Amino acid sequence: MCASPRPASPAPDPGPEPAPPRAPVPKPAPEPSAPGGAAWWLLGASRPLLPPTSEPLPGLLVYEGFISEEEERLISRGMMREAEPAWKPGTFNGLSINKRWGVHCNLRDRLVSAPTHPLPPYLLETLGPKLAALGHPKLRGFEMNEANGIIYKRKLGHYLAAHCDDRFLSREPICNLSLGGSCYMTYGRVRSGSKKGLQSAGKEEVKVLLKPRTLQVLTGEARYDYTHGISHGDLLDEERISVTVRMSPVTRKGAA
Ligand SMILES: O=C(O)CCC(=O)C(=O)O
Numbered sequence: 564m565c566a567s568p569r570p571a572s573p574a575p576d577p578g579p580e581p582a583p584p585r586a587p588v589p590k591p592a593p594e595p596s597a598p599g600g601a602a603w604w605l606l607g608a609s610r611p612l613l614p615p616t617s618e619p620l621p622g623l624l625v626y627e628g629f630i631s632e633e634e635e636r637l638i639s640r641g642m643m644r645e646a647e648p649a650w651k652p653g654t655f656n657g658l659s660i661n662k663r664w665g666v667h668c669n670l671r672d673r674l675v676s677a678p679t680h681p682l683p684p685y686l687l688e689t690l691g692p693k694l695a696a697l698g699h700p701k702l703r704g705f706e707m708n709e710a711n712g713i714i715y716k717r718k719l720g721h722y723l724a725a726h727c728d729d730r731f732l733s734r735e736p737i738c739n740l741s742l743g744g745s746c747y748m749t750y751g752r753v754r755s756g757s758k759k760g761l762q763s764a765g766k767e768e769v770k771v772l773l774k775p776r777t778l779q780v781l782t783g784e785a786r787y788d789y790t791h792g793i794s795h796g797d798l799l800d801e802e803r804i805s806v807t808v809r810m811s812p813v814t815r816k817g818a819a
Pocket residue numbers: 711713723728739740741791804805806807
């Protein structure tokens with residue numbers, strides 16, 4: 564059986580209206596302090612920009628999850644679908660499958676000449692604004708005009724020979740994105756006074772884990788004083804793809 568409703572009695576006087584709750588006051592972003600006191604990613608910025616996930620070597624800025632899975636698919640598909648420039652097996656810096664866009668760096672004659680295949684929109688539009696948004700002082704004015712893609716296949720014995728990107732033809736920051744698979748990249752300090760030029764000092768090696776969607780920005784010591792390479796055994800998945808972008812101003816004269 565249902566209870567019948569009681570007759571309504573007059574409502575008690577609620578008294579004065581309580582004050583509405585105050586909206587929380589957002590904390591202002593810390594302002595950059597004087598040089599020397601502020602982290603580099605605060606310098607020149609009115610609010611903190613994205614700090615790296617880690618800096619395993621001086622000047623090696625690692626940003627995990629730099630691009631989304633959707634952006635990763637967009638870049639990979641773009642690279643795979645375009646007919647030109649074509650993928651070609653390469654042996655220049657190890658064994659891999661390569662393509663390149665943008666200006667041509669002639670390492671022997673120290674010349675940078677106009678591009679045959681300009682950088683594609685799927686690279687420029689995805690990476691350009693994101694690199695600028697990092698707010699790193701070394702990336703100010705960075706206009707990528709050279710890029711290369713590498714496919715590593717473990718079953719084909721692929722690897723990247725230890726090397727330093729050209730010190731003169733390309734500007735300081737080298738930006739490198741990992742797609743599709745993980746690897747360890749080995750950084751080896753260049754032995755000073757070596758007659759053979761670049762050689763890694765065995766004891767001064769640092770292995771850096773590069774997961775898919777990780778960006779590395781090589782600056783300073785990591786750019787100039789260390790070689791970087793990937794041994795075959797450090798490819799952790801059957802396939803890994805990388806994209807490296809640089810700024811290499813066109814020159815008509817030799818740069819060295
Ligand atoms: O595969 C990588 O992540 C590095 C590629 C590289 O060092 C290069 O293209 O010069």
